Structure formats: C-alpha cells, structure tokens
Amino acid sequence: MSDELLALKDVKKYFGLRGVPWQKAQAVRAVDGVNLVVRKGETLGLVGESGSGKSTLARVATRLLDPTQGRVEIGGKDVTKVKGRRLRPIRRRIQMVFQDPQASLNPRQSVATILSTPFRAQGLRPTRAQLVELLEQVGLAEEHLVRYPHEFSGGQRQRIGIARALSVKPDLLVCDEPVSALDVSVQAQVLNLLADLRDELGLSYVLVAHDLAVVRQVADRIAVMYLGTIVEEGPAAQVYESPAHPYTKALLSAVPVPEPGVSRDRIVLTGDVPTPVNPPSGCPFRTRCYKAEDVCATKRPVLEPVEGSTEHRAACYFPELPTSERTQ
C-alpha cells in the first residue's frame, strides 16, 4: 500500500451544540464513521448536499480539525495524534484550497508575502525565482507579485490560493469548493488548471464540491456523502453511468443538463435532509428514499461492492442494479 497517500479509518467528527444545563448535551454528527482512501495520482471527488459533512471531512483529513474518533493516516503513518511542530512535515504533504478566494487571502498582504508564508512555516526562505515559477504554474505572471488580493478578480484570487498551496510541493491538494464562487467561464479556467497541474506535477486531489457536473469533469473516483456518511463510492464513470445508491441516483437525476429537449427521468425527492443532531435510525437516507422498506430502519447498511464490480460500493439494502440503470 505504498501508493496510499491518505487514509481515513472510521473517522467521526462530532461538534458539541451549546448545551442547556438541564438538558443532555447534543452533538452535531457532522462526520459519522467514514472510511476513505486516496491513492497517488488520483482525483477523488467528494460530493453531497449542503451540510452533509464534506468540508468537515476535508478539514479532518488535512488535520485542521481533530477527529472525535478514528484514525487519519498519511503516507501509511498514523498522524491522528501528531500535534504542533511535528505536524509541519505532514502539513507540507497535504495542502488545502478554500472556497472563498476573497476570505482566504489576507487583504493586507502582497501576493509575494502570501506565497512565502507556507515556506516560512516550514522554516524556508523562498527565492524570487521560486515565487515567479509558482505564479507561472497557475497562469499568472511576475508582475503580479507586488499586487494585493483586491486587485485581482475572483478567478485570479483562486489561482493565488492554489499557488500558495503548491508552494511547498505537496502530494495532495484538498480543494473545498474551489470553483463554486466563480463564474462559469472562469470556473472552466480553474478546472482546466487543476487538470494541467495534475498532469505536470503528478498531484493528487480531493475535490469537494456540490456541483456534480464539475466533479465529473475532473474526478477519477467519487464518494457521495449523505448526513455524515459515505453512501456510495467508486470509479467516476461507474457511479455517474449507473449509480447504485438511491440517493446518488436521485441526486444525479436532479442535475439539469444544458441541452434543451433532453428528457431526464427525474426522481424528485420529497422532504428535507434530516438534522445531523438526530439522524434517522438505520439507513440515514430512509426518510426520503423511494425504495425504503422496514429493514432500512433497523441497522445502518455498510458499503458493499455492487454486483459485477470490486471498486464500486454502495451502502444500501436494495441497490440499483448496474445494467438496467444506464442513464442513456
């Protein structure tokens, strides 16, 4: 397993809700038992609706948050308990790119300062040539070094965020909604950039996004989250072409397609996502599932290989069959 960059083992992250003295303290089960592996050179797309725990999982994976339970392994080493200084070399290998390029860059720092910060954190001093190279990697130029974030457009700011993450030559970039604040034309630029960087530098990605089309464009493998758990996981082509979990199927069918007249067999889900404070018993999706039966309320289904595939797994008692459900 030498090509295993990141592994999450039964990770849970609960947030405490500010309790009232006479009430039992409540926990938001943001991530509730996730197993996930990212291998060298692959792009894992993490999708799911708002509040499903994607960002929380990304933050646990990059060690920005401590898991409530479970293990985080980086390069095969358990780093769950590593703290402070000893965390630095680990941080170097995994960098994070955030959603809001505006908020994640310090407005009072020049681009040069922003790009040098990760070097400094590693006790290094970058040369100007290094900084220029970084900028060129993300499609910016030397002249931009002396400018400040507000002098850039949203897409350019996101490029700066990516350059900053690249500065310490990481193996894995965890991108949390890297394009959701950008316009379509600019979003395409950034997605292409991510693909180019992967080809040039052999980077791996975890791409967190709620836009399923964006994820399909760049991901090799997909993990679908619902209420803090992964309900389906597998190679992108298989998951998109024949989703096995009812939730994935409904989610994919809900995405509108930019081609008039294409009729889609839409499964419109009813009801809302339950609160992660008090998730349903058994299958977390059962309250909205069109296939739910009594057994679904008993025990939470675990990820199991879908018929005819070893890589493609779903957590459902009644998964969709692979052949009959081609979307075409």
Next chain:
Amino acid sequence: MPDLVWFLIRRLFGALLVMLALSLAVYLIFYAIPADPAHLACGKPCTPDRLEQARHFMQLDQSTLQQYLNFLKGIVAGRTFGDGTAAVHCNAPCFGYSFPLARPVTTLITDRLPITASIALGAAVLWLLFGVSLGVIAALNRGRILDRLAVGVALAGVSTPSFLLGLLAILVFGFWLNMVPVNGYVPLTESPVDWAWHLVTPWIVLAILQAASYIRLTRSQMLEELNLDYITTARAKGAGEARVVLTHGLRGVLVPVITLFGLDLGGLLGGAILTEKVFSMQGLGDLLISAVGQLDVAVVVGVTLFSAFLIILANLVVDIVHGVLDPRVSHG
C-alpha cells in the same frame, strides 16, 4: 412556555448569586474605608468608653465577616440593635439601619424611590419617543437638512453637562418666564397635575440629554436595516414607504434600542444624582450623596446594592423583551 420558565428560574438564580457576590464586595469596600461610623454616632465629647458602647450597639465590634453575615440575616429575618427599651428594630427585609437618620435603610429607599422613579420614568418615555422618532427621521433624510439637524441635536445633547442644562432651564422657564415651578416635588397621589407640573422641567432636561444616544443609535441602525434584503422584499410587495420603514424596518431597530433603554432606565432608577440635585428633589440620588457626605455607610451600602439590583433586573427584562421582539432568540 416551559422554556421561558426555565430561563427565568435560571436567570433569577444567577442574579441572586451575582447580588450576593456584589454585596460582599460592596460591604468589604465600604467597611474598609477608615471612617468609623461609631465615631459619628458617639457624639461629643467622645470618650473611649462611649465609643465602645456605640460600637457594641451598632454591632461594629464583631468581625467583618460576622457583620456581613448579620447583614445577610437581616435581609431575611430582620435585625435588632441593642436590647431593652433602647433597642432599635429593623424589620425584614432589613438592608441595614441608618443611625444618623434613625431609620431602616429599607424605609429610606422606599420613601425616596417614588421621587426618583417619577423623574426617571417620565423622562424615559419622553426620550424614547423623542430619540427614536428623531433617529428615524434622520435616517430617512440621510444627508439632508433634517438629518444634519437631528445629528446636531444629538451631538449637543451628548456634550452638554446636565447641571448646566438644568440650571439654564430653571433660569429661563422658572425665573424669567415664570412658567414652571423651580423646585420641589408633589406626590402623584396628592395631585397628579401638580406632580407632573413640578416634574416637567427635569423630565425635559433629562430627556434631551439622554435622547442624544438614542437618536444616534436609531439612525445608524435604521440606515443599516434599510439596506437589508427583506426591506427590498417589502417594497417589491408593494408596501408604501411609511409601511416599509415603520413595520419592516423599525422592528429590527428596536432590539438594540430596547437594550440600551433598559440599562439606562435601570441605572437611572438607582438615582438621578445630578438632576435631583439641580431640581432639589429628595430622590435616591440625593439620599446617596448625603449619605456619602455623612459617612453613613449603611445607607451607602443599601442604596448601592439597590441600584445594582435594578441593573440586574433591567438586564433580565431586556433579555425577555428581546425574546418577544426577536423570534430567533430562544430562551434555551
């Protein structure tokens, strides 16, 4: 509404603890000052013997802690100083006994409270109405004459010393124009008209001073509020400007205004010191000032604690009103 009940119980309990801690602090501070109340009471010439007697009578010869416990006990069960025919009773709730005034502090406070309350409540109604409406008018006319005028009034109000404005008002309306009485207080129960007539000048003076911060707060809050999306929604529904401002805008403005109001009023009820002085009214402020002058520690402690109690109460009321005004606030 069991949430609210719980909330109240919790808050009252908390308030009690705060009061207890506060009373101890106040007690320690005032009994640490070098003035010896017994000295004042012992009269002249004050022989060591008589001093000792006075001390004993006032229970000052006990340890500070014991004195404090006596004080607490007095609140619950009342106290008796001395014994026999010379004994002085102070019925529960006894917040101390003023030997110079020969009255229990509780009685002193209840005697003076109506005066202070009359001044404070009347002025409060005025400044709230005056401050909020001027603030709203200023916000609606942002940058125009009316706005400048209101902001000017606010600025003047903040920077004018209260006694100056008070004296000026007495001079102009009381002496020169001879329109209103220059001092004195008539109880409401005696003659409501005279009551109001005597209070109108202090009310206005106090209101002008206080309204300033309300004008500014209301104005800035309202300007912020009018930029919110739901205000646009109200306009898009076809609501007229008056409705947009008064029904949709004002609600959000009132929340911080009420907070300030509660605390201001709570503070003022503990004694409007300068106003009472200027208008020669014997309210709580006046009581406190003379007590300080005469080193009447029992009264100082009693009035201070009472003021603190009012502030804590005001906080509680503000929180409840908050919950009523803003459905997003839950009393959990």
Next chain:
Amino acid sequence: MAEPVLEVHDLHVTFSTENGPVPAVDGIDFAVAPGQTLAIVGESGSGKSVSSSAVMGLLPSNADVTGEVLLDGRQLAGLPNDELRKIRGNDIAMVFQDALSALNPYYSVGWQVAEAYRLHHDVPKKVARRRAVEMLDKVGIPDAARRADSYPHEFSGGMRQRVVIAMALVNDPRVLIADEPTTALDVTVQAQIMRLLDDVQDEFGTALILISHDLGVVAEVADDVLVMYAGRAAERGTVRDLFFRAAHPYSLGLLGAMPRVDVPPKPRLTTIPGTPPGPGSITTGCPFQPRCAYTHLVGERCITERPELTPRPGEGDHEAACHLGRRPEVIL
C-alpha cells in the same frame, strides 16, 4: 409569439457614484408573453439584477433609468412611486435569490404572505390569512395552517424559497421575476422549486422572467433566452437558437465552459480567457473584444464599432450582436 405582457425597450441604467457614472445596463430589449419563460443569462455583474430591479422600479435613488417598460402597453418607467406601488407585487412580483434574507425574521411567514395580499386587497386580516394559508398549501408547505405561524428561521432553505414564491404569487401576478431563485439551494431542492414554478405557470399562465447563470436550468425551463454581457445584450433567441445555433462567440464560450453531468467528460473544457469587464470599462467597439477568439476574423470593426443586435437571416427572431456575419465555429 403571443402578445407580450411585459416589454422592455432600450433600457439604460446608470448609477452615479463617487467614481463617476456606472452604466450598469446599456440598452437592452426584451419581452415576455403570458405563460412563457424568458431566461436572462450572463456572468456576475452583467446587469441581470439591475435590469429586473429597474422593471420593478426598485433601484436606489442614485440610479438613472431611461427607456420603456411596458406592462400591457402601459409605460411604467417614470410613473410616480404611488402608481408603481400598486403594480409591484400585484401585476409584477419578484422572487429573490436568498430566501432567508428576503424574509423578515421578525414576522411569521403566514403574516408576511397575508401582508402581500392585504397590500393590494382591502380585506379583513382573517380573509388575508386564509388566503395566505391556501397559498402556502399550494406551494407545498405541509400542514400549512399550522406552519403559517412559524418564523422564517424555523424553515429549511427550500421551504423558505417556497414561502417567498407563495408571497409572490398570492395576488396572481401577470409577470413573475425570479432572480436566481435556486442558486442558494441544493440540486434536489432546486428540482422541487423549478417544478413548482413550472406548475404555477401552467395553472395561472404567469409570464416568468428567470434570471440565472446556470445554463442547465435555462435549457430545461426557458422558452426564450437573452444573453447579457457587460450590461448589453449579446444574443437573443429561443432556447433552441441559443443551445443549437449559438451565434455570439460569448454564448458559444459559455456553452463550452459548462461541464455536463450526463455525458463522459471532454478532455478539456473550452474556456473564455480573461474575466468579464466592469460596467463602462469598454466604451468603444465590442465589449467582448478583449476576450474574443474570433475578433481576428473581423478586424478593426470589433474595436471601433459597437455591434448591435441584428437578426440572423432565416432564423426568425434569433439575433446576435456580433460583427462576424456567420456562425462562429468551435475553436478548441
């Protein structure tokens, strides 16, 4: 096309700001017929929201609006606010992007829907409330009679958007303007809301102006499309014109930049280099020129002469504002 209910001709909106005039909308035309859906697409800052606010007469006072806004042939632009008020929310209603901030947090949702009704109908509160509940029920709020007393923060995002839609539809408007009604929502909820809007349109024959940057949503629900770029119209036509016969390099670029969920990914997305210009930053020639991959096929004219919407020969009402006479071929 049927007789349009709303027509906009040569709409210009210029904001006067400290940094000089900002021509946010620089001459656009559109029309929508009963039961039809017009989509306005374009990137951030292209003037979509400003155009719709101009139709509603909801722009701030620093906006200078010229052009014609005709509702059933009646000119709205320049009507006194009082007259406009009767039209807002009654004949033309609006749904906003962020339903949480579009709803007033201090009032129950039932009250807010009822208010929208009472603003245009002289009825007792009871009647308005009954109507509100009926409307909430119609947009799919379960247990509407009880939920009407809930406050916005007690609803999920999708439910809130339903409330906003109920509020907009309570007076059976002829035109509904929805400004990014699903951008803040998850796709599964977006599907619910789009279906709801579709049902409503079928039932009431409402004309819908849908502002969106999601070409997927547009392809699904629009009859006609207006593509805006830098405050101007780049292209106008039926939804099929845009998606199958895109005539403007910008539209073509947008289509190529959209990843798709239903087909295997292309190796690379086509991109438009650079970023959209700020309003008024390009004053001569084609505003798209700095980013256009076809300008070399035309030459000087792209820089010197502003292209106007011109009909595409043989394609009905399909128009594009580009000097390139023929359809641009896809360049990768």
